[in-house]
Amino acid sequence: MSPALPARDRILLAAHDLFYRDGVRATGIDRVIAASGVAKLTFYRHFPSKNDLILAYLDYRHQRWLAWFADALARHGGNAAAIVPAIHEWLADPDFRGCAFLNSVGELAGVLPEVRDITRAHKAEVAAALAAVLPASRRRTRQAAALALALDGAILRAQFDTADAALHTLDEIVEAVLARPGAGR
Amino acid sequence: MSPALPARDRILLAAHDLFYRDGVRATGIDRVIAASGVAKLTFYRHFPSKNDLILAYLDYRHQRWLAWFADALARHGGNAAAIVPAIHEWLADPDFRGCAFLNSVGELAGVLPEVRDITRAHKAEVAAALAAVLPASRRRTRQAAALALALDGAILRAQFDTADAALHTLDEIVEAVLARPGAGR
DNA sequence: TGCCATGTAGACAGACCTGTCTACATTATG
DNA sequence: CATAATGTAGACAGGTCTGTCTACATGGCA
Numbered sequence: 001m002s003p004a005l006p007a008r009d010r011i012l013l014a015a016h017d018l019f020y021r022d023g024v025r026a027t028g029i030d031r032v033i034a035a036s037g038v039a040k041l042t043f044y045r046h047f048p049s050k051n052d053l054i055l056a057y058l059d060y061r062h063q064r065w066l067a068w069f070a071d072a073l074a075r076h077g078g079n080a081a082a083i084v085p086a087i088h089e090w091l092a093d094p095d096f097r098g099c100a101f102l103n104s105v106g107e108l109a110g111v112l113p114e115v116r117d118i119t120r121a122h123k124a125e126v127a128a129a130l131a132a133v134l135p136a137s138r139r140r141t142r143q144a145a146a147l148a149l150a151l152d153g154a155i156l157r158a159q160f161d162t163a164d165a166a167l168h169t170l171d172e173i174v175e176a177v178l179a180r181p182g183a184g185r
Numbered sequence: 186m187s188p189a190l191p192a193r194d195r196i197l198l199a200a201h202d203l204f205y206r207d208g209v210r211a212t213g214i215d216r217v218i219a220a221s222g223v224a225k226l227t228f229y230r231h232f233p234s235k236n237d238l239i240l241a242y243l244d245y246r247h248q249r250w251l252a253w254f255a256d257a258l259a260r261h262g263g264n265a266a267a268i269v270p271a272i273h274e275w276l277a278d279p280d281f282r283g284c285a286f287l288n289s290v291g292e293l294a295g296v297l298p299e300v301r302d303i304t305r306a307h308k309a310e311v312a313a314a315l316a317a318v319l320p321a322s323r324r325r326t327r328q329a330a331a332l333a334l335a336l337d338g339a340i341l342r343a344q345f346d347t348a349d350a351a352l353h354t355l356d357e358i359v360e361a362v363l364a365r366p367g368a369g370r
Numbered sequence: 371t372g373c374c375a376t377g378t379a380g381a382c383a384g385a386c387c388t389g390t391c392t393a394c395a396t397t398a399t400g
Numbered sequence: 401c402a403t404a405a406t407g408t409a410g411a412c413a414g415g416t417c418t419g420t421c422t423a424c425a426t427g428g429c430a
Binding site: 105110123149153160161170172173 | 210283287288290291292294295300302308327336338342345346351354355357361362364365
Binding site: 007038039040041042045 | 375376377378379380
């Protein structure tokens with residue numbers, strides 16, 4: 001009957017699900033408290049303000065998403081051809097609601113500037129994960145940056161158009177960027 | 186002393202500036218009313234609910250932004266090389282706060298589904314504006330779709346990283362997409 | 371035994387939000 | 401002149417939000 005998880009973890013889990021699904025601003029503290037089955041005072045002992053919870057949520061999301069992404073890339077072959085199938089897996093998930101970081105920047109960057117830094121750091125790691133599956137070359141880092149940017153575009157596109165359209169266009173950009181003859185230096 | 190613009194236009198102008206700068210959800214009706222110098226009852230006669238105002242705002246923004254974009258492309262030469270300089274102009278604007286439509290999808294799609302359709306229509310017209318400056322070819326429409334997606338990625342990137350980084354990466358994608366040898370059909 | 375961290379339940383304050391309502395002024399038009 | 405549309409000023413209701421507070425329970429450890 002004792003709770004399976006300590007209070008802090010239950011709060012963080014509940015906050016993750018609600019913040020990601022409904023948006024940070026649209027989710028009240030009271031809903032997080034109800035969903036985690038914790039008392040209000042307990043909540044405020046662990047997270048003195050909602051902003052603290054938001055930052056903890058982004059940190060948790062960062063670790064969780066990146067672990068999933070690295071695993072998905074590996075499962076699909078661990079090379080450049082794995083990128084689109086891995087993303088397809090995500091976009092097809094019925095719980096897909098876009099990128100938590102991009103969503104948060106739009107919602108919160110004005111009032112919580114740390115979100116910008118967290119997002120920049122997150123996207124840098126995404127680009128690194130992409131670079132790791134590209135063929136070694138002098139242009140690999142820049143190719144990864146281009147793919148990371150296109151990936152963000154595709155994630156957004158999938159939120160107001162079909163996932164298939166987003167993936168198809170992403171695929172074209174991936175091929176164009178990788179096929180491009182070495183124009184560089 | 187009579188107002189330069191009819192009440193409805195003043196409301197829409199004020200809503201545009203506030204919604205775009207601070208976000209739709211973060212901006213209360215009272216602030217729009219104060220900024221437009223209109224009485225509350227007058228406001229509610231023109232826009233029975235905030236949702237009506239939001240949709241009118243997006244419609245107005247759509248026309249205004251697209252007119253600016255077409256003009257900027259023309260001023261920079263009206264060909265494919267005009268794309269990055271035109272976007273540069275926008276990102277360098279101190280009032281730049283990302284794409285109003287992408288921001289709204291994140292904030293509102295859950296409670297106001299029309300936002301999704303409006304955004305899809307807006308982006309389709311952006312792609313058409315891009316296609317108009319690309320060299321005629323069998324692949325022009327698909328190239329424009331790819332560039333539109335990359336453009337969205339760049340707009341986002343500029344919100345948490347430097348505009349220069351976003352533009353540089355966008356430029357690489359533009360060149361890769363346009364340089365790509367005809368991969369057939 | 372005594373102390374303290376950690377927990378529960380829930381009332382409450384103060385702010386802000388949307389939308390309604392009363393009461394009155396101005397202007398154009400039939 | 402009379403009527404209707406359009407405007408102003410601002411109180412108010414009912415809801416939601418964050419964060420504080422009181423009062424009490426439990427379990428580990430010195």
